[in-house]
Amino acid sequence: MSGTSTLSGAPECAPTDWPRIGDYLIARLKEAGVDHLFGVPGDYVLRFYDRLCRSEIRHIGTTREDTAAFAADGYARCRGLGALAVTYGVGALNVVNAVAGANAECSPVVVVSGAPGVAEQRDDPQLHHRFGPFRFQREIFERITVACAVLDDPYTALREIDRTLDAARRYSRPVYIELPRDRVDTPAFPIPRETPGWDPAADQAEGASDPEVLAEAVEETLTLLGRAQVPAILAGVEVHRRGLQDLLADFVRQARLPVAATLTGKSVVAERQPGYLGVYEGAMGPEGARAVIERADLLLLLGVTPNDIDLGINTARLDPARMVRAGQEEVWVHRHRFPRVHLRDFIAALATAVKPHPGPLPEVPGPLTAPDFPRPGAPMTMARLMARLNDFLTPDMQVVADSGDCLFAAVDLRVHERSEFLASAYYTTMGFGVPAALGAQVARPSRRPLVLVGDGAFQMTGTELSTAARLGLDPIVILCNNRGYTTERFILEGPFNDIADWRFHRLGELFGPLRGFLAPTEEAFEEALGAALAFRDGPSLIEVGLRPDDCSAALNRLGERLRAVVQDG
Amino acid sequence: MSGTSTLSGAPECAPTDWPRIGDYLIARLKEAGVDHLFGVPGDYVLRFYDRLCRSEIRHIGTTREDTAAFAADGYARCRGLGALAVTYGVGALNVVNAVAGANAECSPVVVVSGAPGVAEQRDDPQLHHRFGPFRFQREIFERITVACAVLDDPYTALREIDRTLDAARRYSRPVYIELPRDRVDTPAFPIPRETPGWDPAADQAEGASDPEVLAEAVEETLTLLGRAQVPAILAGVEVHRRGLQDLLADFVRQARLPVAATLTGKSVVAERQPGYLGVYEGAMGPEGARAVIERADLLLLLGVTPNDIDLGINTARLDPARMVRAGQEEVWVHRHRFPRVHLRDFIAALATAVKPHPGPLPEVPGPLTAPDFPRPGAPMTMARLMARLNDFLTPDMQVVADSGDCLFAAVDLRVHERSEFLASAYYTTMGFGVPAALGAQVARPSRRPLVLVGDGAFQMTGTELSTAARLGLDPIVILCNNRGYTTERFILEGPFNDIADWRFHRLGELFGPLRGFLAPTEEAFEEALGAALAFRDGPSLIEVGLRPDDCSAALNRLGERLRAVVQDG
Known part of the structure; x- marks a missing residue:
């Protein structure tokens, strides 16, 4: 290659129209x-x-x-x-x-x-x-x-x-x-x-399924669906990452089947549509979704990744003999595998050919709500917080959850539209919430972020709100202050789970425009929520005072499991 | 290895006195x-x-x-x-x-x-x-x-x-x-x-020099020293990292030679002793040290690492023909190398055998001080800040500098005792200062940290002061607020160098005990310094308001050099 480049790397005599x-x-x-x-x-x-x-x-x-x-x-x-x-x-x-x-x-x-x-x-x-x-x-x-x-x-x-x-x-x-x-x-x-x-090679690998394998997989799946009495769908995160939400919605509508989402896949389907069961995550998740999914005589897993969070730390009870599982480039029916079948093609083919299921959609509890909110003098709890937020959420909001108990609690939230729930639900890194919400709002200015974050996670990256303030963005941050690493407390308690006390609601003293609120009671929270909704010039931060031993139902169930792993593992 | 361990990894029949x-x-x-x-x-x-x-x-x-x-x-x-x-x-x-x-x-x-x-x-x-x-x-x-x-x-x-x-x-x-x-x-x-x-093999490699090679290297060095009219020493960071400060001090005292330190090696020698020249870093450093070092007819480099910061971004003018350079495991005299000679042994041998240099120690300017501080109505500047701190520093303080202009400015600070200056002077990562000072004070509670940090670096890790507050530690943080990434501004200006405005001095609203001060003028700074010195219950933070175009003399010199590299490189 002698003579092809100068010392500075510019090819000699590069035509002037070569891009830099x-x-x-x-x-x-x-x-x-x-x-x-x-x-x-x-x-x-x-x-x-x-x-x-x-x-x-x-x-x-x-x-x-x-x-x-x-x-x-x-x-x-x-x-x-x-x-x-x-x-x-x-x-x-x-x-x-x-x-x-x-x-x-x-x-x-x-x-x-x-x-x-x-x-x-x-x-x-x-x-x-x-x-x-x-x-x-x-x-x-x-x-x-x-x-x-x-x-x-x-x-x-x-x-x-x-x-x-x-x-x-x-x-x-x-x-x-x-x-x-x-x-x-x-x-x-x-x-x-x-x-x-x-x-082209990539297209072969990525975009196009083998048509004959696809046809056989679809046929067998439809036959099984036709015979099933109580079939159901479990939709996972890959549907979101591949942008297949519309296809999936189409299929669900055609098939008239109940559908649950995994935690990492939360909001791949709109959460207030008929037949939506909620989040399934084994024994960690709500009972309603669990019953339908685990009793299904045919369960369609679409884009579900088998990670420990989605499987409820190995408490999921799913039987391969009653399962069709479609991943990115393969479909498993019971215990046999169809290679070179792509998720997109598989869902599309099902949507085209499926017949509506004749049975009624199962009855599961709808979103928890709190019509009696605020109860005078009542201290805030995680459960009431989520119930109230279900009423508060509007279709122009997107929920971003940080890791910790607010992620587990968010299982009980129901967003309005698809893809409005963002979290580090599998990797579960703390400090994701506030900065990810910044990126999300820059990407979609029409969606106002509602950020759920714990006190520990907020101490890691919460001051990034200053960038939101500088840009005039208006996320509403719900800071669940339970004074320490609550998820850890439920696994193994020790002084290392205590953290410094911050007066989070005073953050606006440090930078702004930012409005902060302290909400130890339901009444204070209700008032803060109204004021935050009305404040559009910068971020709002509502510090919800919780007892250190208050936590979501999911964490109570999860903690038990994790304790066993950590202490006996 | 069958039968040697159980599934949980515990060797079968491990004696009960085996440590876990x-x-x-x-x-x-x-x-x-x-x-x-x-x-x-x-x-x-x-x-x-x-x-x-x-x-x-x-x-x-x-x-x-x-x-x-x-x-x-x-x-x-x-x-x-x-x-x-x-x-x-x-x-x-x-x-x-x-x-x-x-x-x-x-x-x-x-x-x-x-x-x-x-x-x-x-x-x-x-x-x-x-x-x-x-x-x-x-x-x-x-x-x-x-x-x-x-x-x-x-x-x-x-x-x-x-x-x-x-x-x-x-x-x-x-x-x-x-x-x-x-x-x-x-x-x-x-x-x-x-x-x-x-x-033992490691001892061979690490602790022990080859005695004959050592003797020859020492002899040649002493001969050259004996002949030199204006010899000098440049001491580097390895002296600190190997804990050779006492040895070095001993040698310097015996030899009666002037000594400068590199920036990364700053404070390997006590900075207020006779014969201390200050920091040498080529054209970036103060003129007094530079003249003595670059004109020395024999320069002893002890534990100096040849990195771009210490060499003043290639502005150091050091002539191998007038140099003896001792690194971790070798000594170079002019252009020949003595292998297997360890820094510790080399300095120790020199200290034992060296004869005091007969010439007078060179006269170099002492630390900049500010006896007229505060001047009524005068706004704060970086130069005056350093001059005032030179008077303020006491032997029970250690200086921790974050990266950016406060690091370059700190060249002009003179600490009292050895090893009282900590910085990420070579890797130059921002956000080092506040947390490193936490570690330093936990390690040496008798030394009160004086932390120099810029506004950009403080936004990265400054809230770690909450841990100092929680532990009852009392660092004094001097926050040089020049509104943006000043070091970058001096290389290439653009809107990306602007950062969010924080009211840093209000940090105590967020957590505490912490006292904050705003010091745009010399009088305000003087008052804040006194109050911070008296406050022992937690951290103090003095926000020094500087003009965005105010900077240290070193940065002015460095910026010119870096501009050339970035723009023409």
Whole structure:
């Protein structure tokens, strides 16, 4: 390759119409629906930031890098792709947990990391922000993303950008793009793009099922459905991540079947429609959904991932002999497997051919509500909080739950429209809520976030509300203050579960505009809720005072199980 | 190995006096001087926490995991070893940046991560907090630590604990210990310990120089010293990390030579002793030290690491032909190398044999002071702030600087005693200051931290002050509020350098006891300083209002250099 590049990496005699690497990356992100990019600047990424702020993508500065990644995750769940840009080392390594979470939760987040220039790296010098060999950062991200690229070579850079962005969308998982700072403005060889941005082999693997295998799987499933007396559907998170909610809704309507969602899949179906059972998660979930799902003589699992949370820490009682299970690229009927059948095709084929089930939809309890709220003098409890929120929620709100008891309690919430519930329900990282809600509201300004967060999680990332305040966003944060790590308390109590007392409702003293409320009683909460609803200039924060031993019904059940694992495991 | 272990990993018929893995780890940490351990609990590490809180090590709960790691880093720098314990995935991956920083900065931090039990992992299930194959977490930490161990095997667990803790101390770098939760209480085979905790081969490599090579290197160095007219010493960070400060002081006293420190090595020598030149960092540092160092006809570099910060972003002008450079395990005289000569032995031999230099010590400007402080009506500036702090500092204080301009400005501060200046001066991660000061004060309660931090860095981790407040610690935080990422502004200005306005001095509304002060003028600052000094019940925070274009002299010089690299690189 002698004579093909100069020291600075620019191919000699590059035609003037060759795109520059940084600009091409920005253009491809924009094309993929990324109108906003989150992050914190630093010297190795400043040149890219400079290009960015001359582009049509808007940069949203966050207070930390990990919150930028959580925000990009929330954005990705609403838009199909989210992105962040950070500096090398100190920036990128700060997002490892949040990106690993996006990987576990199948959220397509693009991490752009600046890096020392290719020329700067040549003699392997001790540059600031370095923590080991320069390649180690990429090697770390290889373990938490589905694809990585280092854009050091102008002859392959554009193809590498295409490849990684396509991988993010195809697998609905994060990707890592490292951009050495002396490559941002380098003209790059414009490799012709494959339309429509997917390569044919990938299409084969991803988009298209084997038609004969599909037909046989569908036929057998329909035969079983026709014979079943009390069939039911359990819908999971993959339906959401693949954008199959409309298809699923269509099938459910045609089939007239009752449907439950897993916790990680919560809100893949609208939660106030007839036949919706609620969340199923084994012995952890509400009894109504559990009875219907576990007694079904044919259970259709659509896009359900077999993780320990959704299976209620191994308390799910599901019998393969009465089950049809469709995953991303395969269908299992009882104990035999149909390979190369894609979830999208399978649901679509069922929707077309299914006959309405003749039986009545099962009667299950509807959402808990609290028509008598507020009861004078009554202290707040987790159960009453959720009941009240069920009445309060409107179709223009989306619920974002942080990890901890507020996640378990949210099982009892019923959102109005589909995909209005966001959580780190499987990876269960604390600190997800507030920053993810920032990303979600930037992505969908018409949806007002209702954020459920515990005191421990809020101490981790809650000050990111300052970015919401700066942007004039108006999330309503319900802070469940039970004074410590309550989920842990239910597993193993000790002084390590105590945390510092914060006067969370005074946060508006630190930055704003932000309105804070303290709500130890139902009356105070009711008043705060009304005031928060009316306040549109910035975030509202309602600190709900709870007893340390108050918790959701789900946590009571879960705690028992986890205690056994931790103490006897 | 059939028949050697039961499913739970406990060797069959383990004698009852075999130590349990968790208890052994705790005992070894305690023995190594770890009296406090930082961290956030989570279910995979709860069993270890349970053992911990029955031990003599005190657990210090932080608000986040990364701040626990910064605190452990600060603790390690004061005590020789620091430790934290976190849960799998969501906990451990949150400390990657802070631990990579400890690695870059050579700080011996022990990361204990809980993990799913060995039995739980067997069928490779989708457990919560999982982000990929279970081994990926260890593989990530292999890239940011000097040694890793997974304590899954009771036959090797104790030796693995010894090996990793020894490596942390020997190399003064972080290590990673993964403890599956079903191994915490498992009795383990008590492999006899090698005394004194080092293996002989390691002693050979680490402790002992080759006596003949040493003698030759020392002789040549002394000959050169004897001939030199204006010799000088430049001392670096390795002197601190190896605990050689006393040796160095001894040598400096015997030799009667002027001595400067690198920025990362700042405070390896007491900064108010005769002959101390200040910080040398090429064209970035103060002129007085630079002139003496660069004009020396023999320059002794002791424990200096050749990183870009210490070399003033390649503006250092040091001539190998006039240099003797001693690193960890080698000495270079001019352009020839003496292998197997250890820094400790080299300095010790020099101290024994050196003759006092006959020439006078060079005259360099002493610390900037501000006897006329406060000037009525004068707004605060970075330069005046440092000058005033030089008068304010007492021998019972230690300075902890966060990254950004307050780090560069701190070049002009002179601490009283050795090792009283802590910073992430090479890795330069933001958010280090407040949590590292927490660790430092827990480690040395008799030293009151004076924390220098910028507004951007404080937004990242400043709320960790709540832990200091909870523990009754009394750091004085000087928050330099110049409204944005000032270091970046000096490289490349753009809207991305603006950050949210916080009323930092109101932080005491959120938690306490904490006293906040707003100091836009010298008079207000003076008053605040007095009040902070008198307040001993919790942290004090003095928000110093600065103009966005005010900065240290060092940043002005550095910014010019960095601008060139970013824009033309």
